[in-house]
Amino acid sequence: MLKRLCKRPSALPRIQLDDRLILMLAGVMVGIASGLAALVLNRSLEAMLEFVHSLRGHSWAFMLPGAGAAASAIFLDYIMKEGAGHGVPEVIYSVSRYGGLLRLRSSISRLISSCLTIGSGGSAGPEAPVVMSGAAIGSNIAKLFKLNDRQRVTLVGCGAAGAIASIFNAPIAGLVFVLEVVLGEWSTVNIVPVAIAAVAGTEVSRFFNGNQIAFSHVSFNIGVADTVAAVGLGLATAIFSILLTRALRSMHHVSAKVKFPVWGRAAIGGCLVGLLGLLFPDVQGEGYHAIREMIVGDYSGAFQVAAIAIFAKILATSFTLGWGGSGGIFAPSLVVGSFTGLAFYRGVTFLWPSIPLVGEGCFALLGMAGLISGILQAPLTAIFLIVQITGGYEVILPLIVVSVVSTTISHYFEPASFYMKDLVDRGQLLRPGTDARVLNDLSLGELIEKDCLAVTPHMTLREFVMVVKRSARNHFPVEDPETRAFLGMVDLNKVRPYLFDTIMYDAVVVEQIMDRDVLSIAYGDELSHILNIMDAKGLFSMPLVVNRRFVGMISKATLLDKYRKELMVQTTDNP
Amino acid sequence: MVTDMKLRLDELAKALDLQRDTLDRWIRQGRIPVKKSGMECSFGYDTLKNWAGKHNTPCVLEVPGPSNERPLEAITLLGALTRGGVVYDLEGGDVPSILRGITDVVRGVADGERETLYRLLMEREGLVSTGVGNGVALPHPRTPMATCALPAITTFFLKHPVDYSAVDDLPVRVLFLILSPDVGIHLQLLSKISFCVRESSFIRFLEGMPSEADLLSKVAEFEARL
Numbered sequence: 001m002l003k004r005l006c007k008r009p010s011a012l013p014r015i016q017l018d019d020r021l022i023l024m025l026a027g028v029m030v031g032i033a034s035g036l037a038a039l040v041l042n043r044s045l046e047a048m049l050e051f052v053h054s055l056r057g058h059s060w061a062f063m064l065p066g067a068g069a070a071a072s073a074i075f076l077d078y079i080m081k082e083g084a085g086h087g088v089p090e091v092i093y094s095v096s097r098y099g100g101l102l103r104l105r106s107s108i109s110r111l112i113s114s115c116l117t118i119g120s121g122g123s124a125g126p127e128a129p130v131v132m133s134g135a136a137i138g139s140n141i142a143k144l145f146k147l148n149d150r151q152r153v154t155l156v157g158c159g160a161a162g163a164i165a166s167i168f169n170a171p172i173a174g175l176v177f178v179l180e181v182v183l184g185e186w187s188t189v190n191i192v193p194v195a196i197a198a199v200a201g202t203e204v205s206r207f208f209n210g211n212q213i214a215f216s217h218v219s220f221n222i223g224v225a226d227t228v229a230a231v232g233l234g235l236a237t238a239i240f241s242i243l244l245t246r247a248l249r250s251m252h253h254v255s256a257k258v259k260f261p262v263w264g265r266a267a268i269g270g271c272l273v274g275l276l277g278l279l280f281p282d283v284q285g286e287g288y289h290a291i292r293e294m295i296v297g298d299y300s301g302a303f304q305v306a307a308i309a310i311f312a313k314i315l316a317t318s319f320t321l322g323w324g325g326s327g328g329i330f331a332p333s334l335v336v337g338s339f340t341g342l343a344f345y346r347g348v349t350f351l352w353p354s355i356p357l358v359g360e361g362c363f364a365l366l367g368m369a370g371l372i373s374g375i376l377q378a379p380l381t382a383i384f385l386i387v388q389i390t391g392g393y394e395v396i397l398p399l400i401v402v403s404v405v406s407t408t409i410s411h412y413f414e415p416a417s418f419y420m421k422d423l424v425d426r427g428q429l430l431r432p433g434t435d436a437r438v439l440n441d442l443s444l445g446e447l448i449e450k451d452c453l454a455v456t457p458h459m460t461l462r463e464f465v466m467v468v469k470r471s472a473r474n475h476f477p478v479e480d481p482e483t484r485a486f487l488g489m490v491d492l493n494k495v496r497p498y499l500f501d502t503i504m505y506d507a508v509v510v511e512q513i514m515d516r517d518v519l520s521i522a523y524g525d526e527l528s529h530i531l532n533i534m535d536a537k538g539l540f541s542m543p544l545v546v547n548r549r550f551v552g553m554i555s556k557a558t559l560l561d562k563y564r565k566e567l568m569v570q571t572t573d574n575p
Numbered sequence: 576m577v578t579d580m581k582l583r584l585d586e587l588a589k590a591l592d593l594q595r596d597t598l599d600r601w602i603r604q605g606r607i608p609v610k611k612s613g614m615e616c617s618f619g620y621d622t623l624k625n626w627a628g629k630h631n632t633p634c635v636l637e638v639p640g641p642s643n644e645r646p647l648e649a650i651t652l653l654g655a656l657t658r659g660g661v662v663y664d665l666e667g668g669d670v671p672s673i674l675r676g677i678t679d680v681v682r683g684v685a686d687g688e689r690e691t692l693y694r695l696l697m698e699r700e701g702l703v704s705t706g707v708g709n710g711v712a713l714p715h716p717r718t719p720m721a722t723c724a725l726p727a728i729t730t731f732f733l734k735h736p737v738d739y740s741a742v743d744d745l746p747v748r749v750l751f752l753i754l755s756p757d758v759g760i761h762l763q764l765l766s767k768i769s770f771c772v773r774e775s776s777f778i779r780f781l782e783g784m785p786s787e788a789d790l791l792s793k794v795a796e797f798e799a800r801l
Contacts, residue, residue, distance in 0.1 A: 099604060148605030441604075446594045562597070568630050569606045 020192070023151055027193035030141055030155050031162035031200030034134025038166040038201070039208055041111050041126050041133075048119025049285060062274030065284065068120020069270035069325040072113035073263040076326060080109040086321065086328050087128035089419045091135040091160060092182055096423070096430040096437075099149030100139050100156035107136035113326035121284040123273055123316035128328025130167055134159030134201075135182075154190050157183045161194045162201030169205050170388035173381060174198040180378040181419065184431040220362045220394050225355055230398035233344050233366055234405025240340050241374025241410045244314050244333065245418045251322025262324050269323025273316045280309055283316040287335035294338045294364040295390070303346035310339045329418065333371040341367020362398075365390055370402040374410035377417035379403040433571040439527040442566055447527075447559055448544055448552035449473075455490065455510050456481045461498060462505035464513075468492065477543060477550040478514045486550040488514040489543060520545040521554055530554065578620045587616055592633045650726060650760050652767040653795050658683070659729035659752070661787040666734055670700055673737060674714065677752055681729050684720075684754075692716065696752075706741025711772045711781070715753040719761060726755035726764055732784050749781050771797045 055061055076082050087110050094102050110129035118124050138159030142152035157178040165174030175198045179186050183194075255265050276283055282290040293299045299306070317332040341363035349357060357363070365386055372382035382403045387393060410417075416424040423429040430437040453471045455464055455478055467476065474492040479485065495513045498504050519537065521530055521544045534542060534556060541555035582590070587609065588598040601607040602616065608626055609618040627634030662680055667673035678684070678693040695716035699705065706712040729752045736746035751768055755761040771777045771794065780793055 149603055150605030441600065443596060443600075446596045446600075565630065565632065569601065572629060 023193045024196055027158040027197040028200045030138040030158040031197030033137045034159045034162035035166035035201035035204030037133045038130045038163050044115050045119050065121040065274045066267040066270030068116045069122050069266035070263040072116035072326045073266035073324045076113045077262050087132035095153050100153040102136040102139040104140045107133045117325040117327050118286050122320040122325045123283050124320050124327025125331030127330035130163040131160045134163035154193050157194045158197030161198040165198040166201035166205040168389050171198040171202040173385035173388050176384045177381045180381050220358045222394050226358050227398045230401040234402045236344050237340050237370025238374050238406040238409035242413050247314050247318040251318035255323045266324035269319040272319045276316050280312040283313045286331040291338045294342050295361040297361045306339050306343040333375045334368045337368035337371030338364035366402045369399050370406040373403040374406040375418045377407050379407045438566045447554050450552040454479045457511040459510040461508040464510050485548045486545050488516040489518045490514045580620050581617045590635050650763050652798050655726045655728040659727040661730040663732045664734045665731045704740040706739035706747050708743040709778045710745050710748040712739050712747045712750045719757050723754045723756050726760050728753050
């Protein structure tokens with residue numbers, strides 16, 4: 001039997017590789033790879049921190065973060081030739097503009113540079129670099145399989161989900177983060193592979209680290225008072241989210257003014273963090289240690305210390321990232337959040353000791369959720385992340401309240417989240433199925449109508465009427481008979497009365513009835529810009545003129561037809 | 576059963592009524608279930624049909640078989656006049672009797688249809704006279720005749736001029752009965768014959784009651800000038 005089969009391989013049942021199946025298999029691969037990347041960064045950070053800790057005693061220890069940040073800036077700038085970004089905005093940009101194309105080298109560049117920055121004591125998070133790394137792995141696996149843009153974007157999402165899932169041992173947080181922040185699209189085509197990748201990433205982390213909950217679980221007894229207090233905490237976290245966002249951005253502007261090479265700036269920022277670290281050791285590194293202490297309720301500092309620590313951490317993070325260090329803002333947000341929660345708790349219990357609040361550990365958790373929702377403006381990510389990294393479901397009610405309040409208030413002051421702000425400013429945030437996306441995808445070449453009949457300026461009205469008879473359009477470009485240069489347009493609507501006046505037939509020439517200063521379009525004009533002009537001037541169509549030659553008309557009628565088709569194609573799930 | 580098909584990209588773009596650029600981009604972005612290899616692309620026939628249905632896109636992929644459409648021959652005045660023929664010395668003293676006479680002798684109309692045609696022509700004359708002036712009238716039914724496969728114009732020379740309440744109140748000597756299968760053709764023929772009867776030379780020519788061959792050659796001459 002087996003022999004016979006070997007002789008006739010065609011008799012073997014052929015597995016038809018369905019597109020969805022390919023995506024799921026690739027999703028598993030990407031999830032495992034990005035999970036491993038997260039693991040590698042985590043382990044090397046631990047090793048680095050241990051090494052750096054042994055050097056703490058020296059008087060020059062404050063320069064260590066400076067050296068690390070400088071090294072990471074040199075590595076990114078000169079060896080990898082990549083700009084120092086946070087990672088996540090780059091991934092979102094690539095997803096919205098280039099169908100998720102990322103360079104292969106991005107899969108390790110951020111890992112190494114952020115390891116140098118954070119390991120040496122800089123205040124930044126390892127999550128964004130891992131997300132970038134996972135996304136780059138996904139993008140390149142998609143390239144390997146020759147997948148199309150849509151599938152590549154899904155795999156980029158898989159990489160990001162695997163990374164977040166692995167680093168926090170939190171699969172749902174990974175899935176939700178990707179859908180809410182990275183892809184911005186909740187469709188089955190995406191959800192299934194991304195969920196699979198999140199599971200794969202989590203399994204990798206559990207295989208090597210065991211099923212550890214990132215922050216050990218303390219069980220809380222939540223009462224009504226806590227849920228009400230959560231509103232106040234939401235307010236507080238929103239304020240600090242806005243503060244952190246603005247501090248980071250303004251620090252960018254400040255550092256840009258210093259005429260130093262990139263690595264020099266990074267060194268300055270790093271040293272400042274080092275000095276700050278002499279006063280508040282907690283602000284250095286990714287800060288998970290401090291969070292753990294706060295959740296269990298072991299944090300020793302008083303209310304004032306916790307309150308000042310919030311500002312210290314914000315300052316340290318903006319020194320690190322704003323001056324050229326490499327890393328994300330996820331972990332710093334968590335630290336700032338837990339400090340905020342702690343300070344809030346201590347403040348409330350100091351003012352009204354009679355209110356039965358559950359405990360400062362719980363408020364540290366809620367504060368983290370508040371900061372994440374405020375900074376990322378992604379309440380679902382915050383809720384699921386906190387539920388999963390603490391392994392407890394009891395806090396869900398105040399958690400939702402904090403996240404929602406914080407997101408709403410932050411959104412009021414900062415309409416675009418920290419990750420999206422730059423993209424929105426540049427008009428590059430193109431979420432699937434939105435107006436911007438459709439207009440960006442349609443090119444002028446796809447919309448051009450070339451069935452206009454050209455006329456010359458010396459034609460009589462009689463000859464022109466003959467052309468009108470043959471034409472299906474209302475617009476007639478006027479061209480120079482010799483050079484064929486575009487001179488203007490005749491709009492039928494404007495000359496209609498003359499067309500029926502036979503006396504004028506031989507008395508009027510086209511030159512007299514044409515519009516000379518017609519607004520025209522050039523190749524490369526943005527469609528949204530063209531539409532704005534049309535709306536402002538009340539036009540329904542405009543001529544496309546290239547090198548003074550008339551090419552065709554762009555009209556709103558055709559645009560609507562193509563626009564609708566494009567929108568349908570973009571918003572319905574493909575098989 | 577999924578049947579795989581292969582087409583050139585420009586062929587598929589045409590079948591889907593898309594621009595080449597749009598098709599290329601949709602394939603690259605993975606928005607359409609088509610795979611591209613070089614200048615060719617492959618797809619499952621049913622899958623694509625299904626996709627096109629969902630996306631409001633025409634999908635004409637059938638191999639063009641022997642078409643059952645009427646061969647698209649240009650509508651000429653000459654052809655219509657040749658098909659219709661010429662009738663001389665039509666009797667009749669008023670509009671109804673003339674129209675009755677017309678419907679009795681016109682070619683290409685089944686006997687059962689003649690009564691209907693008469694009624695339609697009378698109805699049209701009741702609306703406003705088809706006497707266009709210069710002794711010419713262009714009787715025709717308001718709606719196209721379903722039974723009429725090819726357009727035909729029959730020329731009638733009246734024995735005695737008749738008061739047709741024409742626009743210029745001149746008695747009518749010549750009638751052109753226009754029968755066409757659809758409105759578009761009707762308008763084309765009407766426009767062409769109007770062009771002829773506006774010319775005074777043509778009117779003078781008609782007054783000489785020319786033979787069928789002479790009439791056709793004169794019309795051919797006029798049509799060439801259009």
